[in-house]
Amino acid sequence: MLEVSRRSLLAGSAAVTAASALLPMNGAPAAAQTPPVGTQNAGWYRYKVGTHEVTVATDGVNRIKFPDGFVANKSRDEVNAGLAAAFLQPAPDMIAIPYSPIAVNTGSKLIVIDTGTGQANFDRTKGAAGQFHGNLKASGIDAAQVDTVIISHFHGDHINGLLTADNKPAFAKAEILVPAAEWKYFMDDAEMGKQSSDRMKGVFSNARRVFDALGRKVTPYEPGKEIAPGITSVESYGHTPGHNSHIISSGNSKVFVQADVTNMPVFVRNPGWHLMFDQDANAAEATRRKVYDMLASERMMVQGFHYPFPALAHIEKTSTGYRETMVPWSPTL
C-alpha cells in the first residue's frame, strides 16, 4: 500500500521510518503535552503613507445582539441574510463591531484620530473592547507624547477614550480638535432639549460628560482644511450633523480615514442600508455613495474605523454597491 522508491529503500532510515509508521498516531511514542498558549497577539499594525507613520491600534470588538431597527429600512431577516452573505454574522441576530482608532506621526506632530470606547468599557466587556490605549502603548506610542487628537464626531466609541478610567485627560498635553458643526450641535442645550429617544439623549449627555471632564478645552475645526501636517478634514455629514472624515497625504500616497461613512463592511456591500446610528439616514447614504464612488475611481485606500483590524482596504464598485479588499499585511514596515 505504501510505495517507497528503490533509492529511499536503499537509504535505509526513511524506509524503516515509513514502514514502522503507517499509523503514526499509534506508532509514535507518547509525547509530553504542551499546553495551549491561550493569548492573542497585540492588536496594532503599522504602515507608511509617504513619510508619515500610521499606527492602527484596535479598540477591540463588541459582540452584541442587534436591536430591532438596527437597519431602519431592512427587516431582521434581511439583515441576517446580508450579514451571512458578507461572512460577518457571528451567529443569527448577532453582530461583531470592531473599532480601530489610529495614530499618525508626521515627523513634526504625533496625532491620534478618534479614541475608542474608553477604559471603563474594557472592564464592562471583560477586555473585548476598550483596548485602544493598551494597544497604542504596546505599539510603542506614549499617550503623554501625543500632540493632537482629532475627533471625527461625538459618538461614544470615538470620544470616550479621551478620558482615563478615572475621568482624567488620557492625552495629557494634546490639543483636542473637534468638528465645529459637531460642537455647535451637540453642545447646544436647545438641540438637546429637542431629543425624544433615550439613545440620542445619551449621545448629548455623554458628549457633555467627556468634554466637561476636559474643561471643554477643545479646538473646533472646519471641513476642507489642513488641520494637521498632511491631514485634511473632509465634510461627511449625515451620520451626525458635523461628522468629518480625514485624508492623510504624504508624497504620492493618500489614505481616506473615513470614520463612520460606513460601519462594518456589510454596509459597503449594501450602501442603501440605513444604520440606526445614521442620524440623517438619507444624507448619510448620499455621503456614502459620493465618498465610495471617489474611493473606487481614485483607487484610494480607506482606513475604516469599523472595518476588521487592521481596517485598511481598497474599494471597488460592484453592480449592487461596493466591495472592500483588505490591504495585505506587510510583515515589515
Add this chain to the structure above:
Amino acid sequence: MLEVSRRSLLAGSAAVTAASALLPMNGAPAAAQTPPVGTQNAGWYRYKVGTHEVTVATDGVNRIKFPDGFVANKSRDEVNAGLAAAFLQPAPDMIAIPYSPIAVNTGSKLIVIDTGTGQANFDRTKGAAGQFHGNLKASGIDAAQVDTVIISHFHGDHINGLLTADNKPAFAKAEILVPAAEWKYFMDDAEMGKQSSDRMKGVFSNARRVFDALGRKVTPYEPGKEIAPGITSVESYGHTPGHNSHIISSGNSKVFVQADVTNMPVFVRNPGWHLMFDQDANAAEATRRKVYDMLASERMMVQGFHYPFPALAHIEKTSTGYRETMVPWSPTL
C-alpha cells in the same frame, strides 16, 4: 466663520480655545517631536477551531519581479491587469508573495503544518521573509516542543524551515510527516534524471538537501487519513504530484488548510490561470475548482499558505471564479 453656540461661549474655555486656534498649526505652541517608532508588530495570530488552538506565524513576504511565463496561459499585460484588479500589484511587473505556516495544538499534540522559506532566506531578504521561526517563538511556541511537522509538498517555501541556519533539525523531537506520493516522486533518481528545467532540477536537489540533513527520517502519509488528532489529509494533486491539503476539525468547526491549491488570492479570482509553479497545470486547475466549489458550498474557512497574513478567509463563488473575504481579526482568543 466659526460658529460656537451660546452655551459654549458662556462656558468660556472652549470659546477661548476656539477663538485662539482658528489656525491650530500656527497657534499651537511648538511641540517636542516624537520620533517614529519604526517597527512592525510581530506576525502571528491565534484562533480556535473547536478546542484546537491554531497559531498562524507568517514567514513574511517576498517582493519580486515576476518572470516571463509566471502565468503560463496569460500574457504579462494580462497578469499585470489581473494583479491590479485584485489590488495585489505592488508595482507593474512586481508581485508580493506571502507565506504563512501554522501551528496546531490539539491538546495532546503540538503540530506544525509547513515551515516557510528557512532561516538562510531571512538574511538573503534582509528579514522580509524567513520569519516563521521568529514569529512562532514570539507567539509563545517553542519549536523544541513540537511533536509533529506535517509537510504539504516539497517546494522550498514549505520544507526549508525544517532546518536551522546551520542545517540542523529545526524541530528537534518532531516526527516529520510527508505525502507518500511526494516522497516517492521527488526522491526518485529516475524522475530527477528526466528533468530539463533548472527550476525543476532545483526542486529535486533542494528536497534531497533538506531531507538528507534530517537523515531521511520521515513518515510518509496517504491522503484521506486522520494523520494527527483532528487533522485529515486531503489529496490535492496537480501543483505537485503528491500535493496534500489538510482539514482541521474539532467540534462543529472546520478549516481547510489548502497549502498551494491557489497561490495569492489573484488566483482565487482567476482559477483558470496556470501558475508556473503548478507542475501539472490542468490537474492543478481541476483540483482548484473542485476544492473551491466545496469551500463555497460548505462555507468552510480556508487557511491559505500564500494569502495575506493571517491568511484565513471565507470563499464565495462568482460569475468568473471565486472571491475571498478575509475572516475578521479577533482581538481576543
